[in-house]
Amino acid sequence: MAAVNINEKRFQELMGEGKAVLVDYWAPWCGYCRRIGPAYDKIADQFGGELAVVKVNIDEAMDLARREQIEVIPTLVLYRDGKALASVVAPESKAAIEEFIRNNLN
Amino acid sequence: MNRVYDMVVVGGGPGGYTAALYAARAGLDVVVLEKLSAGGQMALTEMIDNYPGFDEGIDGFELGERMQRGAERFGAQTELAEVLSMDLKAEPKHVVTSEGDFYGRTVVIATGAGPRPLGLPGEQALTGRGVHYCAACDGMRYRGKTVVVVGGGNSAAADALTLSRVAKKVIVVHRRDTLRATKVYHEPLMRAENVEFRWNSRVTDLMGQEKLTAVMVENGSGVRQELACDGLFVSIGRKPSTDLVRGQTELDENGYIVAGESTETSIPGVYAVGDVRTKTVRQVVTAVADGACAVHHAEQYLAEH
Incomplete structure (x- = not known):
């Protein structure tokens, strides 16, 4: 199951649903964002039960990206109850993404 | 009982996936361990104009995915696993990863190279x-x-x-x-x-x-x-990704794995392909050539062991 790309409206809904949310801020022109893609889809499979694993295209959601202070991409942000718990820029492996989730979820 | 592959390939760039393609087509049981996604360094190159056969050029990321699919078509497997350590002299050779242990009768090191950092704090x-x-x-x-x-x-x-x-x-x-x-x-x-x-x-x-x-x-x-x-x-040059094999295979003074055109390293049954090996021309075309050579020699090794 691939991680779904969401818009700002869906982002706001997810923030209110009580489940932790992992967002990958990306853009089509970002080479490293593409490299993360296959691993991020696997993460969506593995963690789909505990987390909403989604993507936000910053070109389509510029206001959201600005408000969330996304300066560089890819940036992964983990949210719970509408609050950003932690972020990581350009993780270098699927294992690094898993470690980021585990270290910050509990 | 642990599964023992005929060949474990470490790294999913052009050298690694060509080794996997040739191995799978030779009937070998082969797995590629890749930490992120196929393609290696070329995945960040938007247009590759010197890989023959693509007369209008090809996007490096797409070329990587195509090489992966090409190898998988013949039965090669991919695991998105980060290698943590290797015992290359063991029988079978033992690779410890974020997704568990892998065992191979042969190992192909295709870890490539990355940018050399300045080495400064922060x-x-x-x-x-x-x-x-x-x-x-x-x-x-x-x-x-x-x-x-x-x-x-x-x-x-x-x-x-x-x-x-x-x-x-x-x-x-x-x-x-x-x-x-x-x-x-x-x-x-x-x-x-x-x-x-x-x-x-x-x-x-x-x-x-x-x-x-x-x-x-x-x-x-x-x-x-x-x-x-x-x-x-x-932009101060490149650094081979050989931390995992340091102390096991012979390296040159710059950290590259010492191996000739045969891709054979100082350890029998272990091959080095692509940018990680000592060579003069580091290109996609020379990496894929290495992949084919490694499988040729690995087949001989497997027949004798």
Whole structure:
């Protein structure tokens, strides 16, 4: 199951649903964002039960990206109850993404 | 009972997936361990024009995915696993990863190379937050800003030129008093009005907490100057990814695995393909050639063991 790309409206809904949310801020022109893609889809499979694993295209959601202070991409942000718990820029492996989730979820 | 593969390939770039393709087609049971996605270094190259057969060029990421699918069509497997350690002399050879243990009668090392870092405190934390290693990948976000380029070779000169078309100002910091880059780069760089040079100089400190804000530059006379900048592009050569095999296979003084055209390393049944091996020409075409050679020799090894 691939991680779904969401818009700002869906982002706001997810923030209110009580489940932790992992967002990958990306853009089509970002080479490293593409490299993360296959691993991020696997993460969506593995963690789909505990987390909403989604993507936000910053070109389509510029206001959201600005408000969330996304300066560089890819940036992964983990949210719970509408609050950003932690972020990581350009993780270098699927294992690094898993470690980021585990270290910050509990 | 643990599954023992005929071949474990470490790294999913062009060398690794070509080895997997040839191995699968030879009827070998083969798995590729890749930490992120197929393609390796070429996955960040938007257009590859020197891989024959693609007369209009091909996107490096797509070429990587095609090589992966090509190998998988014949039964090669891929695991998105980060290798943590290897015992290459064991029987069978043992590879410990983030996704568990893998065992192979042969191992192909296809870990490639990456940009050489400056080795300064804070460099890793600021990577992607002002510190970059690829102007073609990350240069666009510095439109109208000030950037520093470290290095004086061809890739540094090409980076400086690329950035000069985007940034307001480019400052090249080089430890010698002239560029090592070939002549074709000199004139356009010297002519560019927004490119400055700091000769006989090196970057000694990175400033900034959340984001890079400035670098400290020291010249040959020991004079230090703080240069405010938005970005730093490091282009001081490449570093083979051989930390995992250090102390096991023979390495040369620059850290590359010593192996000839046969790709055989100092350990029987272990092969080194692509940029990680000692060679003079590091290209996609030479990496894929290595992949085919490795399987040829691995088949002989497997027949004898």
